[in-house]
Amino acid sequence: MSKRSNEPFLWLLFSAGGVVSALLMPIHLLLFALAFPLGWLDGPGYEKLLVLLRHPMTRVYLLVLCSLPLFHWAHRFRFTLYDGLQIKHLSEFINVFCYGGATVGTVVAACLLWSI
Amino acid sequence: MINPTEYLPKSYHPRVSTYWWLTRWVYLKFILREASSVFVAWTVILTLLQIRALAAGPARYAEFQDWLRSPLLLVLNAVSLFFVVFHAVTWFNLAPKAMVVRVGGRRLPNLAISAPNFAAWAVLSAAIAWILMRG
Amino acid sequence: MANRITIEVTRYDPAQDEKPRFDSFEVPLRKEWVVLDALNYIKDHLDGSLTFRWSCRMGVCGSCGMTVNGVPKLTCATFLSDYAPGPVRVEPMKNFPVLKDLVVDTSDFLVKLEKSKPWIIRKVEKPLDEEYFQTPEQLEAYKQYSMCINCMLCYAACPVYGLDPLFIGPAAIALAQRYNMDSRDEGASERMDILSQHDGIWGCTFVGECTQVCPKHVDPAGAIQQYKLTATMEWVKALVLPRGSE
Ligand code: SF4
Ligand code: FES
Numbered sequence: 479m480s481k482r483s484n485e486p487f488l489w490l491l492f493s494a495g496g497v498v499s500a501l502l503m504p505i506h507l508l509l510f511a512l513a514f515p516l517g518w519l520d521g522p523g524y525e526k527l528l529v530l531l532r533h534p535m536t537r538v539y540l541l542v543l544c545s546l547p548l549f550h551w552a553h554r555f556r557f558t559l560y561d562g563l564q565i566k567h568l569s570e571f572i573n574v575f576c577y578g579g580a581t582v583g584t585v586v587a588a589c590l591l592w593s594i
Numbered sequence: 595m596i597n598p599t600e601y602l603p604k605s606y607h608p609r610v611s612t613y614w615w616l617t618r619w620v621y622l623k624f625i626l627r628e629a630s631s632v633f634v635a636w637t638v639i640l641t642l643l644q645i646r647a648l649a650a651g652p653a654r655y656a657e658f659q660d661w662l663r664s665p666l667l668l669v670l671n672a673v674s675l676f677f678v679v680f681h682a683v684t685w686f687n688l689a690p691k692a693m694v695v696r697v698g699g700r701r702l703p704n705l706a707i708s709a710p711n712f713a714a715w716a717v718l719s720a721a722i723a724w725i726l727m728r729g
Numbered sequence: 730m731a732n733r734i735t736i737e738v739t740r741y742d743p744a745q746d747e748k749p750r751f752d753s754f755e756v757p758l759r760k761e762w763v764v765l766d767a768l769n770y771i772k773d774h775l776d777g778s779l780t781f782r783w784s785c786r787m788g789v790c791g792s793c794g795m796t797v798n799g800v801p802k803l804t805c806a807t808f809l810s811d812y813a814p815g816p817v818r819v820e821p822m823k824n825f826p827v828l829k830d831l832v833v834d835t836s837d838f839l840v841k842l843e844k845s846k847p848w849i850i851r852k853v854e855k856p857l858d859e860e861y862f863q864t865p866e867q868l869e870a871y872k873q874y875s876m877c878i879n880c881m882l883c884y885a886a887c888p889v890y891g892l893d894p895l896f897i898g899p900a901a902i903a904l905a906q907r908y909n910m911d912s913r914d915e916g917a918s919e920r921m922d923i924l925s926q927h928d929g930i931w932g933c934t935f936v937g938e939c940t941q942v943c944p945k946h947v948d949p950a951g952a953i954q955q956y957k958l959t960a961t962m963e964w965v966k967a968l969v970l971p972r973g974s975e
Binding site: 603604605606607608610614615617618620621624628688691692693694696699700701 | 748
Binding site for chain 2: 495496497499500501502503504505506507508509510511512514515516519520521522524527528530531540543544547548550551553554555557558562563564583586587590591593594
């Protein structure tokens, strides 16, 4: 193989994030951001949520839910900036912003989840 | 366009407009699909804020709930929900393009690949709702 | 009048014009006429200097691609009556330099096509009196891609190619797949070296419009995504088995 490209790795993250966000995000957003606060449905109370959150499985689940979709965003947003705004000449800055942002987000999520 | 040499034919090089994605409905749909990723990122941020509020105690969590009920957040989240659903639908519909499954030498029809995706979406959503709302 | 239609055609004369402009012509609207018939009517009866390419008039040579009302089309396979009452706007294919009126410079595509090595590559050729057998299933694996007529409509529809002319583009990648999927071919890794570069498959953002405009149902967008999947699997394999089995 000639020049090794890191695109396959980024694409893998993008795809995995695409799947995770497609499968899980609509229901999360519907329940936590609309249905529960507006009282359409009876949400879990504070105590119950905390118990749920302390379960190791939930933490792993939430880490996946927060991390992979950020890499999905990074990939799409990078290309949207390239093509939609025609600023590919700023690609170095854009790459740092997108993938750096996703990495920082992942670290923040991990710290948050393990500090509870 | 000025010719580099006299041996090349002179030609006109049109430049792609910055607003090319507004020129046709299909391109606009594409850009909206890509833009959905911004709302995906927002959903992550919202989730992280929620976890932080939970960790900070009942009072802070109640405040967080109030914040969610403010008109700005409701509108933002309704729009986000639209985009996240748009992402899910387009994602599952495009899955068969990237994945070719052959059974007995024949390529499986698109529906045979996208339908299980939609089914998984429904089952997982129901499972999450059940875990959160039971008892 | 119902049986006539106005056509606006791009005019550009490199000897005189800085920029293209439009000329309007009124042509008969006949039920069996395609856009190309109208252009030929203009050339024969109204303005002999109108310049455009065509050859087969039956959707196989791939030379009559133009932009009809903003959409890339084979003008010999696009009925005029679908655009009634008009006017119909006929422009050269997008994303290519315009040489004259409706004729574009296709050199870039030809160079890229060759880059993707669209021919059968063998490590060792069989002797001439031996045949390469292929089952119907093996044929079916690549047949769809072999339908490509190099009309370049997919390039005209691709915003990524328009923005980044280095992108190798839909048809070249679909044709690489045409040979990768061929059971007689052994050149997949050679092609992968070229197509897995940034200007290859990774430039594609899956707009998907190449597939929509393709008159031969080649589905280049699908070919590219499948290629990405293959390239990613190769990458994972190389990671798990460093210095691979090759
Ligand atoms: S893939 Fe389709 S649109 Fe592209 S050159 Fe081939 S036939 Fe034309
Ligand atoms: S003239 Fe040959 S494809 Fe239209």
